[in-house]
Amino acid sequence: MILHNRVNKKILKEKIQNSDEKRVTLSFYRYVKLPDPQAYRDQLYLDFHKLGVFGRIYVAEEGINAQISVPQENFDAFESYINNSKELEGERLNVAVEDDGKSFFKLKIQVRNKIVADGLDDKSFDVTKKGIHLSAEKFNELASDPNTVLIDMRNHYESEVGHFKGAITPDVDTFKQSLPIVEDLLQDKKDKNIVMYCTGGIRCEKASAYYKHKGFENVFQLEGGIIEYARQVKDKGLENRFVGKNFVFDERLGERISDEIISHCHQCGDPCDTHTNCKNDGCHLLFIQCEKCAEKFEGCCSTECTDIINLPEEEQKKMRTGINKGRQVFKKGRSSKLLFKK
Numbered sequence: 001m002i003l004h005n006r007v008n009k010k011i012l013k014e015k016i017q018n019s020d021e022k023r024v025t026l027s028f029y030r031y032v033k034l035p036d037p038q039a040y041r042d043q044l045y046l047d048f049h050k051l052g053v054f055g056r057i058y059v060a061e062e063g064i065n066a067q068i069s070v071p072q073e074n075f076d077a078f079e080s081y082i083n084n085s086k087e088l089e090g091e092r093l094n095v096a097v098e099d100d101g102k103s104f105f106k107l108k109i110q111v112r113n114k115i116v117a118d119g120l121d122d123k124s125f126d127v128t129k130k131g132i133h134l135s136a137e138k139f140n141e142l143a144s145d146p147n148t149v150l151i152d153m154r155n156h157y158e159s160e161v162g163h164f165k166g167a168i169t170p171d172v173d174t175f176k177q178s179l180p181i182v183e184d185l186l187q188d189k190k191d192k193n194i195v196m197y198c199t200g201g202i203r204c205e206k207a208s209a210y211y212k213h214k215g216f217e218n219v220f221q222l223e224g225g226i227i228e229y230a231r232q233v234k235d236k237g238l239e240n241r242f243v244g245k246n247f248v249f250d251e252r253l254g255e256r257i258s259d260e261i262i263s264h265c266h267q268c269g270d271p272c273d274t275h276t277n278c279k280n281d282g283c284h285l286l287f288i289q290c291e292k293c294a295e296k297f298e299g300c301c302s303t304e305c306t307d308i309i310n311l312p313e314e315e316q317k318k319m320r321t322g323i324n325k326g327r328q329v330f331k332k333g334r335s336s337k338l339l340f341k342k
Helices: 009-017 037-050 072-083 136-143 175-185 202-213 225-236 291-296 303-309 313-320
Strands: 023-031 054-060 063-071 107-111 132-134 148-152 162-164 193-197 219-222 242-246 275-277 286-288
Touching (some): 023 072, 037 063, 136 193, 136 219, 136 225, 175 202, 202 219, 219 225, 303 313
Parallel strands (some): 132 219
Antiparallel strands (some): 162 242
16 A cells, blocks of 8 residues: 555546545644654554544654644544554544634645654653643633743744733744743742643643753743633633634634734734635645635735636646745745735
8 A cells, every 4th residue: 555645636626626525623643652653653553543533643663743634434433543552552642623624625744853842852851750730721721820931832924813911922923942942931030930831732841841941940831722721711711811713723723712803814904713725736825815805816815816817727837847935835924015014
């Protein structure tokens, strides 16, 4: 069996959009020693393919990081697989808050040096000495304490559409970039309660250990991140201190946690928190676009890109030949074309 997808992604996207299959979107991670990441990756692909799993998974010697969707009819079998895996037994599954079953359209598993790019030398500190995990209730208590500094460990395009009340939201593009910036922000606050949060907890898992190594003693992290927080708040009837949307790295690009809209369309300035990728295949810039501008610009970030998508496909291909957009897809708000960027 070929251990990767070979079907055109446009065909797969159209198939999942037209499908009535009920699927469950979820994420999980675990820092666990994997002596042979490639062998583990190949076996995982075989096993997950049989269960109909779609999604994006990173495997490294330090562990596994997964954002996936599972057919609802196979969910019990999937849970059984996790609980009977020596590497993943007992792992918490962060089930999506809002889910239309269209989050992923294929299975992609990659071997990487790390499951989250952090730029840290893990040999220089003990990654197991992490911060204290907080339930939603305990998080709310500490977040209300005037001796607490609340830090958003996510990127700028994530916190722009949603964040916790009173949180510091660094203007960064990557987790790797945020680590030294946050450390500088906290230098005169080592006597404070340092409470961190992210989407599902994986970034805080590493960051909390790093900051404890750097001399911060009272370090805490939101267990299960924003996703688990939203579930606990709903189940227990707690105060929801999160405002706006939780950005997610799949086809949905966001799930609503509260009714507030705290951001604006990057093209007209109207209140909006709907992310999209520019429809021009030579651009794919991630930005916020309202329905009015989506119609006006045909899903593009600018008139230039709108003009390009209306050219013949062969001409479009010639225009983008040899152009490497890199991680442009997550450079939201950095383009001069966007008049109302943050």
